[in-house]
Amino acid sequence: MKAFKYLIPESVEAAISFYQAHSETARYMAGGTDVIVKVKEGWMEPDYLISLKKIQEMAELHKNEATGELSIGALVTHATLEKSLMIRNDYPILYDAVSNIGSLQVRNMGTIGGNLINAVPSADGAIPLIALDGVALLHGPEGERSCKVIDLFIAPYQTILKPGEILKKITIPPQAPLTGSGYTKFGRRAAMELPLIGIGVLLTLDEESETCTKARICLGVAAPTPMRAQGAEAFLVGKKITEAVLIQAGNLAADESRVRDSIRGTAWHRREMIRVHVRRMGLRCLALIKEGR
Amino acid sequence: MNNINPDTNQEFCVIGKRIPKLDAAQKAMGRAEYIQDIRLPGMLYGKILYSKFAHARIVKIDISRAKALSGVHAVLIGEDVPDKMRMGFYKDNPPIKKGKVCSFRDEVAAVAATTPEIAKKALGLIEIEYEELPAIFDPEKAMEKDAPIIHEMHKSNVLNLPWHLDYGDVEKAEKASAFVVEERFTTQWVTHCCLGTSGAIALFDAKSNLTIHTNTQIPSLAQKDFLESLKAMGLKNKRVRVIKPIIGGGFGSKLDTYAYEHIAILLAHAVRKPVKILFDRAEEFKATSTRQPTVIYIKQGCDKTGKLTFRDMRMVLDNGAYTSWGATTPSVMMMPITSLYRVDNVRYDAKCVYTNNTYAQAMRGYGNPQATFAIESTLDMLAEKAGIDRVEIRRINKNHPGDTTPQGFKITSCGLSECIDAVQKQIPMDGPKEKGIGTGIASLIHVGGGARIYKSDGCGAILKMDDYGKVDIFTGGTDMGQGLDNITAQIVAEELGLFVEDINVVHSDTDVCPWDVGAHASRSTFVAGNAALGAAKKVKETLLAYGSKLLNVLPEDLVLRKRMIFSAKDPEKTMPIDKLLRKAHFSPQGKMLMADFFYDPDNENMGKDFKGNLSVTYAFGAHGVRVHVDEETGKVKVLDYVAAHDVGRAINPLLLEGQVYGGVVMGLGYALTEEVILKDGETMNANFRDYKLFTAKDAIRIKAPVVETYDEFGPFGAKGIGEPGCVPTAPAIANAVYDAVGVRITDLPITPEKVLAALKKKKG
């Protein structure tokens, strides 16, 4: 492993100026569960690792009860999300995803921000945040800007972040009543498993007519970056959600996906898994809505 | 459990007790010294460069830039290796290849440098020009006439090995059978996944004697291999000392010597300094050997009553590019083929075929899991065809004590029937059907009293006692994590009336420990245990003789127990054992107690027809499983698992259960998730992310009922149990999957894709 200097700024501004001082050879690090692996393997050879861990404001998890907006600091760990009753009750799709990442040790160290910025097609954390219409707040040498979480991703391992830019937090707009959501990671093992395919579904129903007013079907490992099956989503909106309708949505989502054969799994099976789990997760949404009513 | 010592009619003090592994705390605290931890003064680091092609001619190698790198002490290529230096019993594998490469795993150069980083950098500076040759990866295709020949010195890719047996009259029996089933099975490459990666440190003394610290399960045979290497290097009449550090897992992976060990020797000799080669995880996956993959064709038949009439099997084994013990697994496959259940007419033929893939080695079960997968899967098919209950067909055909099997195996104790009972009690196979839920059963036979596959199946032990009632025992047996140290200490402590903490087991150094054929074939408890017991008995006799004189009691009336010697008839006549030892030592013509013992079991090498009583006794078992199959995804979830084994006697139930749990989890991985994926000969998943070893979260609670049959030849009645846990796991799962959803998976591992594809095919 190549030696590096380890810098520990305590504010976003300090982190950015450290970065500017060493731009070409510096990297940010949060939990390090991706970065350290890469450094050890020699895939990444920074001279400086800038730890973000001491930046207090980026570690906050907070729901504004007045507005209903949820704010997740980029440094919030998977374990923190997993242990939060608020997340578990109000954002089941996020709980489903983070509670099955890697292992206990990985969840204790790994952060939601790192998961997004590492930008692998299989990032479990990305799918629920996209389904929840998450917005990413970025802060860089040229100031702040924001974008939808789904728009962060350009290609595997590539985001829109400019050199030195930091993901500060993700905000989730208030959720409508009668919303249900769920995520399934389909894999071979119960732990330490990247998804062969990740399926997240979120449905909002209309109070009176029980028709669907909003649908999100988000897929991991179905394309080079996390994707939304927008055809399937549009198909659901305005319909009364039944198992038959969900089956059709599953078929549409499977067709929209751009799954591939790899050593980890075959494309046809991944497509099948999308079909099956869009339906299962859709039914789970209905059950949760019913429960909450 | 009966815990009475039949010799003394008293309750055992140490045998049968759940004594944790003696080095458990040391390991948990990180104090155990593995090869990773060992650093010798002046030591250099060796690294190996592997081939970039599955099959290619080496046109040119330029090592000048690597040699010029500061910190590099030696660079070796195939031309530097003496011609006679070849590994494996088939002697087709030089430690560094010359002229051509036959697999991605082929070593083409090696470097010794002052740091691992420099050594790695030097590898990058070696320039090799290859000329790619047509390669072949399918063993059945490699048998075809126009297939590219991998080793030109042989005319064919099929190895010249004698794996063929034919007992009774299979063809006649088939004609007379009421029911016959036939199927083709395939099994994959899996690997041992030892947590401690491979490594060795070689060094020469001033007189060119070699000391090698290495992870090995076969110190004495490795010593022999290394002596041959020295001879090939022109170092005649030299000594080799093999020192084993604490080993982080064996499972058969360390039953042969590897190129890295011989390369460490070559490098150390070239630089006259200690050279350490240590594998990283990717290298461990790519450059150590796998379990033998197989293509199996099987036919089995029975009569109207379900009695087996014949078993006819043919296999094609992908030998890979070189030959190690994988090519000899048919010798052990013969055991379940001829002797699992009573079947008079058996035929078996196996061809080992060179390909440009990786090559296989020994791995827990040594062929038995592959053969048992086919046998036990087709037994369920046969039961269904014959309309006989699947448990019943196993009872009808079970082995009995006193049987001699067609291969000449003499079954002494046999608890197969009790094992089946235990399985049925825990997992009833005839309950009402629930959707997607199924049960499966499969049995096993394995050697339990050594296995005479070498000229000797022996193990030596030397025992000495000090003035304080403490024992040092030097054993040939190898502890590689399985707990042989405990077993040895328990046997000696029981026999000498001491506690395990009084016994120091030394097993790590060929300079001080006697010969042993190796930690294989589930033989260590039985063979090394009997060796330790033999030495302890000799010392005991002397102790009793002294005690008799001092206490004025007949030796046969004396008892050794809890560090005391006393008269069984008059317990007043007593003395601490340490005092007795001092009296023996510190008197005129004083004596210190020591003894040696070499135990070679009374088993037989197999003859040309493969007949012979390979083992003094055989272990039996039955496994039962309940699974849920998700019919929409094809995913199999194991709900319940019971693994019942006839172990003779449980010397240490805690370690015994550990062996069974570990074996079963290894078997479950084999059945469901594990596979080394080779694409055109290249390993695609050389990491734990993509090699799907079971995690702690996947491992379910396993019940491990123990059947004790007290084998007359075992130390305190014990038989071997090292391997059986992973033998019938895959067929038990395959049978349960069939029971659950009606599809038979014949290709391991049983992945969701395969199950779902089969379900779709069935539905049409």
Ligand SMILES: Cc1cc2nc3c(=O)[nH]c(=O)nc-3n(C[C@H](O)[C@H](O)[C@H](O)COP(=O)(O)OP(=O)(O)OC[C@H]3O[C@@H](n4cnc5c(N)ncnc54)[C@H](O)[C@@H]3O)c2cc1C
């Ligand atoms: C054994 C193991 C198992 C795993 N299992 C899973 C799994 O099941 N599912 C899954 O999705 N992932 C898994 N991962 C991957 C990893 O743990 C997660 O992606 C984790 O969330 C990364 O977070 P981190 O804080 O450790 O990121 P780091 O390693 O610290 O950083 C990752 C990348 O993001 C950048 N970065 C981090 N934070 C910021 C920020 N705030 N602003 C800008 N850039 C930033 C870093 O520069 C780096 O490029 C696993 C990893 C390991 C080692």
